[in-house]
Amino acid sequence: MPNQCVRVIDLETAGHGKQDVCEVGWQDVVAGPDGQWHVAQERGSYLVNPGRPISPDTMAIHHIRDEDVADAPFWKEVAPLALRPQGGANVLAAHRAAFEQRYCTPNLTGGARWICTWKCALRLWPQLPRFSNQMLRYQRKPEGLIHELGLPAHRAMPDAYVTAHHLRDMLNEASLEQLLAWSLEPGLLPRVPDGPHRGKGWVQLNGDALQELASARDADVRFSARMELERRGDVDVIPPREPAQPSLL
The missing domain is CATH 3.30.420.10 (Ribonuclease H-like superfamily/Ribonuclease H)
Known part of the structure; x- marks a missing residue:
């Protein structure tokens, strides 16, 4: 700049x-x-x-x-x-x-x-x-x-x-x-913000829980769950990642 x-x-x-x-x-x-x-x-x-x-x-x-x-x-x-x-x-x-x-x-x-x-x-x-x-x-x-x-x-x-x-x-x-x-990009939350897994780190969740959260309504929750699934190599079973949020809304 x-x-x-x-x-x-x-x-x-x-x-x-x-x-x-x-x-x-x-x-x-x-x-x-x-x-x-x-x-x-x-x-x-x-x-x-x-x-x-x-x-x-x-x-x-x-x-x-x-x-x-x-x-x-x-x-x-x-x-x-x-x-x-x-x-x-x-x-x-x-x-x-x-x-x-x-x-x-x-x-x-x-x-x-x-x-x-x-x-x-x-x-x-x-x-x-x-x-x-x-x-x-x-x-x-x-x-x-x-x-x-x-x-x-x-x-x-x-x-x-x-x-x-x-x-x-x-x-x-x-x-x-x-x-x-x-x-x-959406916010990469360090922990699950609400629901039955509230307060847990993403690494503590099993695959089923992550799959469910990867389809959540909240964009930050979806993104964070999908990032953990990608880290584990489960990229073939998760929905496509959302495009990055536009820089100017």
Whole structure:
């Protein structure tokens, strides 16, 4: 990547809708001359008019009120400022990036590629019990994370700031291209998330259980079960693997 900058994005929304962003925050992660990736000083946020009332349930999470965004610009005006900074960032990142990609469409991002830090955390730190943005923060305690800058949780800039520290550590463990590749596939879950085998590692399951889970409705469960079957060499009896998820939803 020419500019060696990944911009971490976090969105807050008004609830369930198509164009209902009410806040966008960002934090850059850059490659330094020392060959390591670092959390940059460049961060910020914009309030956005969602074009409709914010639901009380959502307001109770991020505490952004209708009156806070009444005079804010709309998403299509704000998006280029946050998603296409001066100097460029042709890779964007978010925790569970599929959510951000619903709003950060290719025409708004300039066709940027995406890293999903949730999917990458599953690959790099499978021993951890949970993988939410905030749980990773307190389980791993990333070096240099200033506690106060990461608060309040569930606001766009603090959440992006926290995610950026996870991304920095990931980029210093694996290549940029590897993170991008993992992000194109469903999540490789380290354990069965629910059902009668909940909490078990895939290697603990017999073939019949894996075959059943390989046809589950959840894409991440299907993918994880099929990967274990492939590891065992049972590729002839499992359904065809799903194509990689598109990088831009």
